[in-house]
Amino acid sequence: MADARGRAPDVTAGSGDTSISAPPGTALRGVRALVTGGTSGLGRAMAHALARAGALTVVTSRDRRRAEATAHELGENVVGIGMDVRDDEAVQAGVDHLEARFGGLDLLVNNAGIGMRTVNPRFLTEPRPFWTVSPDGFRDVVGTKVTGSFLVARAVVPRMLRSGGGRVVIVSMNEHTMTRRGFVPYGPAGAGVEALARVMAADLEGSPVTVNILLPGGAAATGMIPEDATGEVRAMLLDPAVMGPPIVWLASPQAVHVHGERIVATEFENWRAEHAP
Numbered sequence: 001m002a003d004a005r006g007r008a009p010d011v012t013a014g015s016g017d018t019s020i021s022a023p024p025g026t027a028l029r030g031v032r033a034l035v036t037g038g039t040s041g042l043g044r045a046m047a048h049a050l051a052r053a054g055a056l057t058v059v060t061s062r063d064r065r066r067a068e069a070t071a072h073e074l075g076e077n078v079v080g081i082g083m084d085v086r087d088d089e090a091v092q093a094g095v096d097h098l099e100a101r102f103g104g105l106d107l108l109v110n111n112a113g114i115g116m117r118t119v120n121p122r123f124l125t126e127p128r129p130f131w132t133v134s135p136d137g138f139r140d141v142v143g144t145k146v147t148g149s150f151l152v153a154r155a156v157v158p159r160m161l162r163s164g165g166g167r168v169v170i171v172s173m174n175e176h177t178m179t180r181r182g183f184v185p186y187g188p189a190g191a192g193v194e195a196l197a198r199v200m201a202a203d204l205e206g207s208p209v210t211v212n213i214l215l216p217g218g219a220a221a222t223g224m225i226p227e228d229a230t231g232e233v234r235a236m237l238l239d240p241a242v243m244g245p246p247i248v249w250l251a252s253p254q255a256v257h258v259h260g261e262r263i264v265a266t267e268f269e270n271w272r273a274e275h276a277p
Helices: 041-052 064-074 088-102 135-163 186-203 231-235 240-250 265-275
Strands: 032-035 056-061 078-082 107-110 166-171 209-215 262-264
Touching: 032 041, 032 088, 041 056, 041 064, 041 107, 041 240, 056 064, 056 088, 064 078, 078 088, 088 135, 107 135, 135 166, 135 186, 135 209, 166 186, 166 240, 186 209, 209 240, 240 265, 262 265
Parallel strands: 032 056, 032 107, 056 078, 107 166, 166 209, 209 262
Antiparallel strands: none
8 A cells, every 4th residue: 555644555465365355346445454452342343344335354363273263253354363362473474474475464453452341240230349350460451462462563564654654554453441439550551552542643643554442332242241241231232243334434545634632432423523624
């Protein structure tokens, strides 16, 4: 993607690997996208939407076999790779592999994260104070969301700058969730990654690489929801597919000049009417 601000090109998807191709005549034909944590939940929904729009889409998981299985389920223009976003060497090796195979990336969706269930399986009904959270549990959540987003962007963005442009989307959460009682470390991780995104956007102002924040607009029906959630709670959960339209649009030529924005998926159409050129 060589145009300023990462305009979507009209070239064959998956350049560098002729065994992978995007469906002809689709909106994102030629776009090469990386979705971290793309095997479930919001990440899988975004990967599915991007692939359906024609983008060559790479999904990551700590478990390579899970990533490959998800790619097989999502379609012929989806590739799965193993990548632990907390590990700088693993991230660099993964991005090197993708550049060698596909010639680069046009879109990075920093989505990888783990939820409150890892530190408190009953966090909705029995919230626990921060001092009961184990240091390892805290590090794992923050390391995956904040450090992982930093490491992957650190590996990808310089390559985008050298190639002439690209787009970065950071997946965040509602501000209420960031400061909710009993939500350490998940809430602080969300606050941290949103601050990171804003600094990244400031650092890249005036460059051909854009950075935007995307969040669902409420709790979504993903594996992060505890098993003991009531029927009333589950009835209020968003379909993860709500992330599809905004992520496809952010990867499209229409969003070429959109930078430093915070977009709520449930309010996307209204936001687009008010802000989009």
